[in-house]
Every structure is written in structure tokens, then in C-alpha cells.
Amino acid sequence: MKKDNGLYWLLFAIVVFIADIESKFLIINNFVLFESVNLLPFFSITYVRNIGAAFSIFEGQRWMLAVVAAVISGAIVYLLYRNPRLKKLENFSLSLILGGALGNLFDRLYHGFVIDFLDVNFGDWHYPTFNIADCAICVGIGLFIISSYYKKPKKTK
Numbered sequence: 001m002k003k004d005n006g007l008y009w010l011l012f013a014i015v016v017f018i019a020d021i022e023s024k025f026l027i028i029n030n031f032v033l034f035e036s037v038n039l040l041p042f043f044s045i046t047y048v049r050n051i052g053a054a055f056s057i058f059e060g061q062r063w064m065l066a067v068v069a070a071v072i073s074g075a076i077v078y079l080l081y082r083n084p085r086l087k088k089l090e091n092f093s094l095s096l097i098l099g100g101a102l103g104n105l106f107d108r109l110y111h112g113f114v115i116d117f118l119d120v121n122f123g124d125w126h127y128p129t130f131n132i133a134d135c136a137i138c139v140g141i142g143l144f145i146i147s148s149y150y151k152k153p154k155k156t157k
Contacts, residue, residue: 006080006091016099020132021106024115036119046119048129051112062108069105073098090147096140103133 031037031047038044052059076098083091107114116129 004085006083006085006087006094007077008085009080009091009095010077010098012092013095013099013102016096016132016136017102017106020100020103020136023117023132024103024107027117028111028115031117042120042122044119044121045117046129048116049111049113050116050129051114062112066105066108069101069108073101073105076101087147089143089150093140093143093147096136096143098140100133100136100140103131103136107133 027045027047031045033047033049036044036046051062053061053065076094080091080094080098083094085091104114114131114133116131116134118131118135119129120127
């Protein structure tokens with residue numbers, strides 16, 4: 001087995017996964033469905049269930065979404081294995097995506113839906129409710145795109 005690889009970063013993916021699952025169990029155990037608590041004028045904790053993907057697309061496609069998440073998770077583990085350990089930004093971004101994907105996959109398999117609770121709005125504008133896994137995935141994708149600009153050019157002879 002290759003020792004200098006990014007699998008070390010799986011530890012961070014596990015941290016993201018645990019933080020996501022713990023936050024969701026905190027919500028499901030302390031809120032009733034659609035209960036909302038305003039924390040700031042533009043931010044609330046609101047318990048909702050998402051039976052689709054982002055913005056409720058693919059609603060009701062639980063198993064298709066679970067398979068996609070599992071395949072993507074497997075691909076990310078493979079990329080981490082192939083990456084050198086010191087490709088920190090890329091490996092960090094992949095671990096964020098993996099932790100988030102596994103958090104939402106757990107929800108789909110365990111609950112049959114994804115628990116969302118972070119609710120942002122400004123006046124009449126309302127962003128779809130999301131969770132920690134969604135944040136990790138979005139930040140991870142953004143950092144992965146940024147990391148693609150830091151690739152070292154191949155040496156020429």
C-alpha cells in the first residue's frame with residue numbers, strides 16, 4: 001500500500017460526518033417538524049425534511065440519490081489514495097465533500113430523508129433550508145476548484 005497518500009485526510013471527513021450527524025440528531029430530538037427558532041433577523045433554526053437533493057430536486061428518488069452518493073464517496077476515497085498526502089488543499093476539499101456526502105447518505109438510509117435546519121432569509125427572499133453536510137459539500141467543491149489552479153506544471157526535459 002502506498003504510504004504517501006491522502007487517506008490520512010479521511011480523519012477530517014469522519015469529523016465532518018460526526019458533526020453533521022450529531023447536529024441532525026440534536027434537531028430531530030428537540031424540535032417538531034417545521035418548528036422554527038429565530039436566532040438573528042435573517043437566520044433561524046427550522047426543522048424540515050428533504051426527500052430530494054439540493055433545492056428538493058430529484059424528490060422521492062431516495063435510492064438513486066443514495067447510490068450516487070455512495071459512488072461519489074468511493075471515487076473520493078480513491079482520489080485521496082492516489083493523491084500525495086501533502087496536497088493539503090485538494091485533500092482537505094475532498095474530505096469536506098466526502099464527510100458531507102456521507103452525512104446526507106446516512107440520513108437517506110437511516111431516516112428515508114435528509115434533515116435540514118439552517119434557514120436563511122432576507123425580507124421576502126428565502127434560501128432553501130440546508131444542513132452542515134450541505135455546507136461542507138459546497139465549501140469543499142469551492143476549495144477543490146481553487147486547488148485546481150495550484151497544480152504544478154510538469155517538468156519538461
